[in-house]
Amino acid sequence: MTHIAWWACWASAFLLVHMFAGYPLLMWLWARVRPRPVVRKAWLPTVSIVVAVHDGERYIRTKLANLQGLDYPPELIDIVFACDGCHDNTVTIARRSTDARLTVLDFPNRRGKAACVNDAVALTRGEVLLMTDIRQRLSPSALKELVASLADPDVGAVGGELHMENVRTGFAQGVDFYWRYEKLIRHAESLTGSTIGVSGALYAMRRSLFKPLPAGTVLDDVLIPMRVAAQGKRVVFEPKAMAWDQPSQEPEAERRRKIRTLAGNFQLIQLAPWLLSPWRNPLWFRFVSHKVLRLLAPWLIVALTLSSGFLFNRHPMYALAFCALGGGALLVGAARVRPGLGRWMPARIAVAFFYLNLFAAQALLAFARNRRLHLW
Structure with missing residues (x-):
């Protein structure tokens, strides 16, 4: 014994x-000794913004106004809202918008985010896909900052930085501390090649690299970047592209969301077992x-x-x-x-x-x- x-x-x-x-320190030292900078430059490709939403009545007006306020030529943008089995006024409010660039997909039966994203992407025309969630607010320059990194031909996807606001309780401050620690790791991973995940609140990718997601996928913001890396392109982190969200103030409020997200990691391994193979996954370690x-x-x-x-x-x-x-x-x-x-x-x-x-x-x-x- x-x-x-x-x-x-x-x-x-x-x-x-x-x-x-150990791993965060290794990434930090690697980034200091042998960094791989992204060759950023001004670039204005056509962009399709994809938002999958379920019962987003509280946020949809603000989100539409936020997207319309992006500092990017409006004629180069189209927007697709995929409404998944919404029982509130999400669809009605979205269809009242006078923005001609907006397409609203109304799926009466709830099928999940992955199915909605697949159908929305199938309708897009842009060279670049901008993925964002309904709740978070984006900085006006977020899109320009993301596509500036995609101007590097070696980069296939780029994630923005999610900031927490309205951090009131001790628990929320602890979660914010953990998230800052997580972002430091992602930044170091990015500087040394590729990060393994992005924030679902804000990321962009080359449309040509998108592959339809398996039905029911929870962590599209991990599976999509890993697929991009498997196709030989970098996945990088751009802190100048910012989004804001509010953390849970108490453990019980965080519990359901976090359990679902963490269970999504187990599902990810089930859906894509190649991720555990050092011969098939270039980011295995x-x-x-x-x-x-x-x-x-x-x-x-x-x-x-x-x-x-x-x-x-x-x-x-x-x-x-x-x-x-x-x-x-x-x-x-x-x-x-x-x-x-x-x-x-x-x-x-x-x-x-x-x-x-x-x-x-x-x-x-x-x-x-x-x-x-x-x-x-």
Whole structure:
């Protein structure tokens, strides 16, 4: 048992350190030593904007006004709204628009985002596809900044930067901290070649590289970039192209969205098993380090806790690891009992870390119970 505990302790510790510190540090050093800059230049291709929406009545007027305010020649843009089984006034409001560039697709039966995106793209005419969601606000220069990166012939897709606003609670601040950390990794990945995912709120790609998505795909913003990379093109991150969203203020509000997104990673591996093949996936090391190990993180934490507890008296190092994990758990509990403590930076980071890993564990269970994920 001691031998098994030793291997479990060191293996889990190594993988946890690699995914949360080693891999980001490796990408950062690589970006410093051998960066691959994008050859950006002014370029004005025709652009088709695709928005898939389900019950977006609250946001659609603002979104249309936001898209109409983009700093880009309007005659080079067409817009397709794909309304998926909307039961509110989304379709009615969209069709009242006087913008001649807008096409509204009304699908009375709910089929999911992937099917809507496929049908919308089939109607587009632009050289470039701009993918965005209904809720987020885009900066006026976002489109120009994205296509400037696509002017580099080696670039096939480019993601924008999503900013959080109205960050009020300690939990929201922790989520915002995690998201900033995630963007630093994506930026480093981009500078060294390709990032493995983009924000679904804002990304652009060459239309010629788009392939129809499998029905029910949840993470189009990961599968599409990975397919672009598999076709020999770079996927890059452009921080000057900005979108704004609001984070969940409390864990329960974040739970459903995060579980669905994390379960989408398991679905992604089921839909595209080639992603796990180092011979077929050119970004295999990045995909495993950045995505796959994140899914294993909660179970690795459990393994490290149990094994370091078993080895507690064998060496002070194991006792230190066990106490550190226990201290983190106590900090999370204290922050939940006394919400004011949750605004202290170590506490809010610990709380966000705890819940994101809890949701990852729940996502595996949710996917195991139901392989057919919710459409939205």
